[in-house]
Amino acid sequence: MKKLINDPKNVVDEAARGIEAAHGDLVDVFYDPIYIVRKGAPVQGKVALVSGGGSGHEPLHGGFVGFGMLDAAVPGPVFTSPTPDPIVAATKAVDGGAGVLHIVKNYTGDVLNFETAADLASADDIEVRSVIINDDVAVKDSLYTAGRRGVAGTVLVEKIAGASAERLDDLETVTRIAQKVNDQTRSMGVALTPCVVPHAGEPSFTLADDEIEIGIGIHGEPGRERIKLEPADAIVDRLLGPILEDLPFASGDKVLLFVNGMGGTPQIELYIVFRRAAEVLKEKGVEVTRSLVGNFVTSLEMQGASITVLKLDDELTELWDAPVQTAALRWGR
Amino acid sequence: MKKLINDPKNVVDEAARGIEAAHGDLVDVFYDPIYIVRKGAPVQGKVALVSGGGSGHEPLHGGFVGFGMLDAAVPGPVFTSPTPDPIVAATKAVDGGAGVLHIVKNYTGDVLNFETAADLASADDIEVRSVIINDDVAVKDSLYTAGRRGVAGTVLVEKIAGASAERLDDLETVTRIAQKVNDQTRSMGVALTPCVVPHAGEPSFTLADDEIEIGIGIHGEPGRERIKLEPADAIVDRLLGPILEDLPFASGDKVLLFVNGMGGTPQIELYIVFRRAAEVLKEKGVEVTRSLVGNFVTSLEMQGASITVLKLDDELTELWDAPVQTAALRWGR
Amino acid sequence: MSLGIDWVTEWIRESARVIADHRVELITLDREIGDGDHGENLDRGFSAVIQKLGDLPEGALPGDALKLVATTLISTVGGASGPLVGTAYLKAAGAVGKAEQLDGAAVVALLTAARDGVVLRGKAEVGDKTMIDAWTPAVDAAAAALADGADEAGILAAAADAAEQGAKATEPLVARKGRASYLGERAIGHRDPGSQSSALILRAASDAAAG
Amino acid sequence: MSLGIDWVTEWIRESARVIADHRVELITLDREIGDGDHGENLDRGFSAVIQKLGDLPEGALPGDALKLVATTLISTVGGASGPLVGTAYLKAAGAVGKAEQLDGAAVVALLTAARDGVVLRGKAEVGDKTMIDAWTPAVDAAAAALADGADEAGILAAAADAAEQGAKATEPLVARKGRASYLGERAIGHRDPGSQSSALILRAASDAAAG
Ligand SMILES: Nc1ncnc2c1ncn2[C@@H]1O[C@H](COP(=O)(O)OP(=O)(O)O)[C@@H](O)[C@H]1O
Ligand SMILES: Nc1ncnc2c1ncn2[C@@H]1O[C@H](COP(=O)(O)OP(=O)(O)O)[C@@H](O)[C@H]1O
Ligand SMILES: [Mg+2]
Ligand SMILES: [Mg+2]
Ligand SMILES: [Mg+2]
Ligand SMILES: [Mg+2]
Structure with a gap:
């Protein structure tokens, strides 16, 4: 460690x-x-x-x-x-x-x-x-x-x-x-690598060099399935599918798309994920009107990402846009 | 990879x-x-x-x-x-x-x-x-x-x-x-793990399980020395020493202290680093009047951090405080 | 030969010892089907309990000691196990009331109340792959031993044996409560860490009565 | 038997081939004392050159082809090697001017101008552990071969041999330019990737003349 x-x-x-x-x-x-x-x-x-x-x-x-x-x-x-x-x-x-x-x-x-x-x-x-x-x-x-x-x-x-x-x-x-x-919010994540809790000193779980965990929890709890590594676009599709079906999100919906890094993922990869997620939503007629990309809810040094979609209406959009001044999220002041 | x-x-x-x-x-x-x-x-x-x-x-x-x-x-x-x-x-x-x-x-x-x-x-x-x-x-x-x-x-x-x-x-x-x-700015970094350039597919360098690289560059270029892993406080002292001597920073100076994550470091660790750096500056009579903590200049998924100290004056402080509205740095609007 | 405050404090000390000794084992079990902190959580809690034990006044009753354990665990363990195990001791303290000495029936009542406390907070049933899978067989075995005329030490030994078997019996199960429930089928083959720590604590109770 | 446009285009094609073949080796060398992109950079550049080579008009001169390589490398390679190698070809193109055929003296002038171009941009000297450690011995050997009466193929073979030795001779050096200079003593024992790719490119020039 x-x-x-x-x-x-x-x-x-x-x-x-x-x-x-x-x-x-x-x-x-x-x-x-x-x-x-x-x-x-x-x-x-x-x-x-x-x-x-x-x-x-x-x-x-x-x-x-x-x-x-x-x-x-x-x-x-x-x-x-x-x-x-x-x-x-x-x-x-x-x-x-x-x-x-x-x-x-x-x-x-x-x-x-x-x-x-x-x-x-x-x-x-x-x-x-x-x-x-x-x-x-x-x-x-x-x-x-x-x-x-x-x-x-x-x-x-x-x-x-x-x-x-x-x-x-x-x-x-x-x-x-x-x-x-x-x-109105649905999320799902993927882990490429585990994280190490300081007092445990060892990885929270093990993944082979070519394995990823679909549906990972933010404490390294296992998810839906362990699969072979796939291209980012295929992984995004696996995450977004269950998200969109669940609410369900429908054509004409306006949403906030949030791609969250698990802590150890390069930001360049988060944007590759965002790109594909935005593409899929567009194909389904769902309009991304607000977005957020970055490490906001992490799992120590875990590599991976999660996708979150929030269905917006005027009330929520107005409140999202309102000023905020915190260490990690700030705008409007 | x-x-x-x-x-x-x-x-x-x-x-x-x-x-x-x-x-x-x-x-x-x-x-x-x-x-x-x-x-x-x-x-x-x-x-x-x-x-x-x-x-x-x-x-x-x-x-x-x-x-x-x-x-x-x-x-x-x-x-x-x-x-x-x-x-x-x-x-x-x-x-x-x-x-x-x-x-x-x-x-x-x-x-x-x-x-x-x-x-x-x-x-x-x-x-x-x-x-x-x-x-x-x-x-x-x-x-x-x-x-x-x-x-x-x-x-x-x-x-x-x-x-x-x-x-x-x-x-x-x-x-x-x-x-x-x-x-008026001086920086120095440490790597705990290497990063992997996508087209290379392999780590940019190798570090043993108990080794760290002091003075790492942001492309994984080696630094001053490779040493055994030490507690965070000792590492911070190693980074801050050369920084403070170099300008040199002196008692009474006002500074911006910036702890930067290399991309794969949990944010909780960046705060542990910030804590020690602020403590050392305080002991030296250097006053931290502005601060920045987070992943801003990264090296893909590298684990590690860098410390940057900028000597401030009224002109620079005013310009630092001025509104900025970008994807990664935002305040005042 | 009923059990008094000396038994309770020895139980507590022995619990702290075995939890410390099995800290890594419990962390490992929790890493496999949870988040890898169970041993750390309980060790932090019982260490705090040992610190506080000195505060118990001269002439403290079994119920006082149990309540001290309860409040200390609740305020130091955190996670799922903190409130659950804490509530177990809280309800156990309630069950023994102001008694100075606990006979076999009181011991069974103590164990039953503790188990009921865990169920009250966590709503788990036997077979959900939680600490209840250790506690409920232990309570049942204790009641049976009492009915069979066993003394307090015999009752506690029966409870500890049953708890150990119950912990082992969680291995083939799919979890329906707690973090391990997210694993579905993948929890099969792993022992529930909370059932294991409960078995350790119940063995400590028995050892304290025998020793 | 002087060299014309066919030699230049064959040199370019052969360079693209050997760079592609040695892409991983160059990446590995650069990973050891740089940032691991040198093979990728040059491969990207020479692939682009091959794409553009078809645009050369019928009757193009050697200088036209060299200029095409220069501008394509400058606009596709990036990194340190892009401007450096690009400038080498740019200056080489300038040196051959409007000549249709290059005799031994012209070949030496071409190589000298190329090397001078790298020095102009990068300010490296022999011994700094850069591509100059391949280029300068190559230029010197070429000039010596010319003086000894060698033909164009012989001059290029001498240059290629010297470049290979020069690349090898970078191994014991501490770097004073480029990324490897940050390593200090730790660069010792590693071959400079740019000197290695330069040797490959100069061997390609020789092979193209011999083949
Ligand atoms: N609802 C519940 N009822 C009873 N026991 C539970 C319940 N949920 C979890 N547990 C027990 O708690 C243990 C986990 O405790 P711990 O690791 O300390 O907390 P956390 O799961 O918050 O990390 C599990 O092994 C299980 O025995
Ligand atoms: N100042 C310089 N003069 C000559 N060659 C240089 C100089 N700096 C770097 N080089 C050469 O460039 C090579 C590295 O190229 P490359 O890896 O493509 O670029 P970068 O260093 O930007 O990643 C080195 O191996 C060295 O031979
Ligand atoms: Mg746990
Ligand atoms: Mg936990
Ligand atoms: Mg390079
Ligand atoms: Mg580079």
Whole structure:
């Protein structure tokens, strides 16, 4: 294992100190327990957005704290949900009296820990709602599993719900919009190589030199099938097929197309993927009116990418376009 | 070699099509020869900035085309300087009558091809100046070599000179500022793993499982020394030492600290590096007043990072803060 | 010869020891069908528990110690196993109430409440390839041993044996809960890490009673 | 038996063939002390040259063909070698002027101009571990062969032999120009890719004259 780290036990703490040093204009960082809050929080009268989960997916979530997006992010250990304590602390730190929305990716650990935290915060008279993100169509038969996973679509929920909160929508509206984005978003990913969790020291799974994993999860959980390496266009078609069928997306739809890097993929490859995805959507009469390309929801150094498609309407487009000022997503200010 | 590509020969063309599909609001892309220009170019009366070089360093340079930064980017084949033709074509496409500044990284190929292009453009009555970027302190004894290489500091030159051009400074001023940024910038990098050029199909160099390369270039050129893997803090100290001695940076200086990922490094590690670099600068009395963290000047999927320090003054700080709107760097609009 | 606070604290210490000893094994199991952190998670939690154990006041009751384990695990483990195992201890503490000594029936009640806590939070059934596949056979074996007239040590030994068999029996299963459920058929042939750690913890309970 | 347009076009074709055949070898050499693209660069360039060769009009002169190679390489190779090798052909074209046939002196003048073109752009000296380490010995050997009364084929054979030795002689050197200069001592033991491709191109010139 080769990593730019010191002690694996200090990875999350030291990275948080790096975030504080680099983005002290945007966020305040608390330690023991660790959580990151928007500078100047709480914003009185604004619904506060709190998200979190295991570390190793950076810039998710800490990179999305700031104006127009999250009020707080709670990073757990690498690939491990945070415990309720820091979630409660973050929730209290950002509550501005208008309630708090928890944005939770659908993993047993995240759901259980946020659930407990919400109970504890409610006991302290903070109104907490939760939206569970489950955009990953790779998980089939979700009735017989822990359900679909929350993956790259999380960023879109955080951005759009964040804009809703920023214009002072009430908790019910912000929750509705977050839920709507989740409901209209579908994602699927591919891994070319595994990632190495620092404390484990070994790859999360093994792939032969000519194998790829279709439907990979963001913690290196296996996906739908392991196949021989194919050209990028064929891989894109494999990812986009299940995405488009699932909602389903239809001719005439306007969408946001998001190609996300898993952390170790050269950006030039992400654009090759974007090109093919845009081409396929065009053939199907689906219009790409907004786009996002880059490493936003990563799996450490994993090579691979995911494709996310969000069906837009005027409400969501307006909120997507609204100003945002975070370390990893910024426009309009 | 596992990559999300189709034919290695089409990598640059297909990525350009992806850039066009994703960022059609910011740029126009031309093919045969390939170059990328700012939407609405030429801007009459504004000095135009053109940069370029081998591909594989994305988002450099195409991701920096837009308001407040580059007017055109010319991507060569992977790790290979473009020929003069597309450079001339791009130069002509963006010339708004106020002259064109070529921003060239100091590699024999880039220098020679841009030189020829400048000659050809001048023959067509376009006033062309060039600034050669050579911020890499890893190259010692530069009298006996091709000279110091241009690495991550290039982004800072492009941003700051771009802001100067955007406020309609004349060619002489924009050139002076670009040169000043270069002169006040020092960088050095480390590689943990090599990268694989698509048409080569094999790693650019080999490192044992416990080896790292200190002073790596952005094409996988070897650096100062190959050593055993060390904790991140020790590595940061090795990179920062030569940087700080070289200018030299002194107590009381204000600087921009830029930690750049080589493409395959998890972002959480970049923050660990940033943390230590900021700590060391603080100990030395050097104040970090601006910062940048992320994958900006990459070497395909290489794992590693570079540290860049730019000595700021009021002029440079104001230009750094000025609005910029490109695919990869954006604020203020 | 019922069990008191000494048994509980020895159980806790022995659990921390075996989890530390099997940290890598649990990580490996979790890497195969999960995300490779289970051993790390529990080791972090039980290390914290050992740190806190000194805070227990003189004359603390079994229920106090169990509650300390519960709250510490909940606030240090994270992941899926943190709330699940934490809730197990929380419900176990509730079941023993203010008792100073636990007889066989109390031990069975403790184990049953712990298992029910995991089910309450995680909603898994036997056969879903989760820690429940260790816990439910253990509870059943404990109840049977009690009915057969076994003493506390015998009850706990029966529970530990059954938990170990239950963990082993997860190998041929397809998972329906937790991360391993994403693997479908590919989970077959791998032991569920949570069932394995549960078996270790139940063996620690038995060893603490025997030792 | 002087050399005309047929020799030049055969030289070009043979160069394209040997570069294609040695593409991987040149990439490997460049991967060791450069960035691994030299074989790809030249192969791209010479393939383009072959494409364009058909455009040469009936009755084209040697200088026309050399100029076509020059402009095509400059606009297709890129990297350091594109402008350098391109300039070599450009200057070679200038040296032969409007001649229809090249005698021994003209061949030496052609090679000398080509080498001078590389030096003009790249400013390398012998011993810097660049293509000049093949070109300069080749030019010197060609001049010596001319002085010794060799014919055109003999001159080119001497140049090719010397270029090959020159390329080999780059192995123990530390580089002072180009990418390999960043390696310092670590370049020792590796042959410079540009000197190797230059030797291949000069051997092609000789083979074209002999064949
Ligand atoms: N719904 C559930 N009910 C019971 N046990 C579960 C459930 N989900 C997961 N588990 C158990 O948790 C274990 C994984 O724990 P751990 O690796 O620490 O958490 P995570 O899956 O969040 O990484 C699994 O092996 C399984 O035994
Ligand atoms: N200044 C120079 N003068 C002469 N030859 C040079 C010079 N710099 C580089 N070269 C030659 O160019 C070769 C590398 O070419 P190539 O790999 O195609 O370009 P790049 O170095 O841009 O990747 C080297 O092996 C060397 O022979
Ligand atoms: Mg986990
Ligand atoms: Mg090159
Ligand atoms: Mg796990
Ligand atoms: Mg090269």
